[in-house]
Amino acid sequence: MQYAILCYHDENVVCAWSKEQDDAVMAKLAVVQEKAVRQGKLGPVARLLPTTAATTLRKDREPAIVIDGPFAETKEHLLGFYIYDAENLEEALAFARELAEVNPGGSYEIRPVGVFKDGKQAP
């Protein structure tokens, strides 16, 4: 089963990290990720730009409207995600716990993946 591990954090806090603090967190995360890559379990990983760079397309009215900013005003923002191939939820949780140990604050949402297309297949 593939799991999407969605990374949430308070953007104000993450953006207030100095470059050194950010680099240190990224270096520690890289160690955890590398292990999963060697096991062949890690799919695409993405870190998203801050929500201030986001644009939302609202489909709930006709015609759909484009608005600046993220989908919802929340305390914690979706900052990135992992695709992780695990036997079961326990294993996915174990990986998320390892990530959490080296990444202060925020939270991870673990969601089973329904459909996954890597975008590379020919049509």
Next chain:
Amino acid sequence: MSDTCRINAVISSARPRVVAALLRHFRDLDLAEEACQEACLRALRLWPMQGPPRDAAAWLIMVGRNAAIDAARRRQRLTPLPDEDAISDLSDNEEATVERLDAADYRDDILRLLFVCCHPELPATQQIALALRIVSGLSVAQIARAFLVTETAMEQRITRAKRKIGNANVPFEAPGAVERSERIAAVAGVVYLLFNEGYTSDVAEQGARATLCEEGIRLGRLLLQLFSVEPEIMALLALMLLQHARADARFDAAGQAVLLPNQDRSRWNPNFIAEGLALVDKALRHRRPGPYQIQAAIAALHARVARAEDTDWAQIALLYGALEQIQPSPVVTLNRAVAVSKAEGPAAALDMIEPLCEQLDGYFYFHGARGAFLLELERPGEAKVAFDRAIALANTPAEAAHIRLQLDRLAGAPRTGDAKKERVKNS
């Protein structure tokens, strides 16, 4: 990252909201600052044990408010005549405070706080110093270091600024729509000035001053969260990110300034560039052009090309032309001339700046650029005069060193030397 680092980051990101809310409550800059300080001290003591609260800003505001009220009560026991007006909403319970802390309040509070710092009666340096002290919470020593003055002098500067604001009787009411649009421009201006203070610094000052660039970017992000549909604020943040992306490449190991065409572009920060370009894209979609958008678009054209020789100088010259229309200034014309010299050659550029001779006579970059155009036109005698004038006006050792390099080249190189090679490369 340790707990202390994390708590510091939480506090510094919450600080503008906290001081802003406390200022609205107490209507006194010093009192608001002290209350915030006290709340932060308590947070540093309690949070490592309990963990930071879910809403750090609300916690700090409540604790700061209560601490200041307690302190005021203690003082009142010693001095008669309690000042009821100084402390408003004494009857507010905590729940109401938290309820009031919605996004709309933050927005008005921080805007007001920044606006207080941008009071038109204060000179720009005092505005920036006050914003750094009040909004960003930098210590007087840090600010003094950034401005290369003694701590005492900076303390005086800030005290004077506060007194002037106290005397001016700044209204604390919620700003109307017109005032708000005026304020946002003033506030954006101070954030940009703050960033520029850091950006125009010498390599020797980089340590102390890089903080100013980072602080400018942080405040830019905050402003954009408050005004998420303002293309000019998107562009302001984009501009700062794109400029700051080059920070590591702007000086060589010896501390000499490295000009844009000679910079090692692999040392530009790709994350800042990605975010900056995304914001420029988003801003331009609004089709409401403004000076920050044009400047950001120019910075984006530089950031998009992998090699200096691929730079689209004709487009940059057009953008400077547009900026000249919106915001006429001899400095903008000078910049347009530099772009024109690359796109059309130095003769056109020199014609363009000759009328500025009088206005920009005391401006380092004018004589530096003029010297470069003359050098390219193979008029070494006049070029030397211009460079001599530039060196006398240099603001930093790095600027002086750069001009000296040009003078050395002028003295050493054969008459048709480097200038011609340069032309071929740029064409």
